[in-house]
Amino acid sequence: MNYLVAVLPDRSQAEAAYSALQKEGLPSDGINILGNGYQSADDYGLIDxxxxxxxxxxxxxxxxxxxxxxxxxxxxxxxxxxxxxxxxxxxxxxxxxxxxxxxxxxxxxxxxxxxxxxxxSGDALPYRNRLNAGKYLVIVKGTGELVDRATRILRQFEPENIQGYTEPIGT
Known part of the structure; x- marks a missing residue:
């Protein structure tokens, strides 16, 4: 499973990015927003x-x-x-x-x-710090091709940071 994490500065950009991803046909169950008013880091399962x-x-x-x-x-x-x-x-x-x-x-x-x-904790601590600072994370989960499509779409929103991850085999 591949993951893409984009850090966006405010709620409106995170919602716009989410809508753009849905509009391009990415499955809703593979897209999550973390931040104030959405899932927390603990709800999503980010390592504490x-x-x-x-x-x-x-x-x-x-x-x-x-x-x-x-x-x-x-x-x-x-x-x-x-x-x-x-x-x-x-x-x-x-x-x-x-x-x-x-x-x-x-x-x-x-x-x-x-x-x-x-x-x-890997990269979880910097992401938690960004959430605590009022930023939003848009996380896309899916195949490599899906994450590549999401990367092209999310770059339009000029995220502060965009990082891809691959889940190790066997976890």
Whole structure:
């Protein structure tokens, strides 16, 4: 499935573009308008950057908590630092491991959040920002030939941005 996303500055241009696409025979079920008074980004299914960030954090937590515990345990064992002098050495090693796991968790949170917000959401974040700024998105979904026809039609409206996407096979 191919997608075409055009960013238009106001509602009247988005409606005019929608009408022009329908007039040229493009199917109505493959054309959507996102913006104030129409579908929202969430209604359409645009990836929420916070969801992508949470998924990345969870993926990193899976590994970094374990590696952090092992690293903290090993560091305490090798350095023989007494975190609490009254505890047996294995207890101090375990506490060192817990500190290492906590450091791994913080690392997963900060790096996962950064990666999820910047990379994980793809182009969804810039599109959401444009919607929040009062712009409108006209999205055309269909075959390659249909998207090419839509591109020629939408260029007449001088969109701020026009971008085509191809859905990966198997999704």
């Amino acid at each position: 950057p916070n969801v992508a960030a949470s998924q990345e954090i969870n993926r990193e937590l899976y590994w970094l908590l374990g590696f952090g515990f092992v690293a903290g345990f090993a560091f305490n064992w090798l350095t023989a630092i007494d975190i609490f002098p009254g505890i047996v050495p294995i207890g101090n090693h375990i506490i060192g491991g817990i500190f290492g796991a906590a450091a791994g968790g913080l690392g997963a949170y900060f790096s996962g959040r950064t990666i999820g917000l910047t990379i994980g």
